[in-house]
Amino acid sequence: MKSRFLDCRTCVERASELIDGELPAGARLVTRVHLFLCRDCRLHVDQLKATVKVMHGLEPPPGLAEERKRALLEALRGVK
Numbered sequence: 001m002k003s004r005f006l007d008c009r010t011c012v013e014r015a016s017e018l019i020d021g022e023l024p025a026g027a028r029l030v031t032r033v034h035l036f037l038c039r040d041c042r043l044h045v046d047q048l049k050a051t052v053k054v055m056h057g058l059e060p061p062p063g064l065a066e067e068r069k070r071a072l073l074e075a076l077r078g079v080k
Contacts, residue, residue: 015048
């Protein structure tokens with residue numbers, strides 16, 4: 001029988017999707033329960049949220065081509 005409880009590794013793997021609002025409802029609920037119970041994972045998600053907030057506030061260097069900007073943003077969003 002598969003456990004309904006989430007381990008820390010899976011929680012960390014889901015952190016970006018959780019922050020971006022991309023987790024399905026069931027996975028989001030299980031992840032939030034784990035975060036409620038696990039201080040270490042909660043700290044990890046809080047740090048990731050802070051990093052995302054800082055990154056969104058940064059302006060790309062002048063002269064950076066639009067295609068390069070998109071590729072860079074996609075790469076940053078894909079980091080988990």
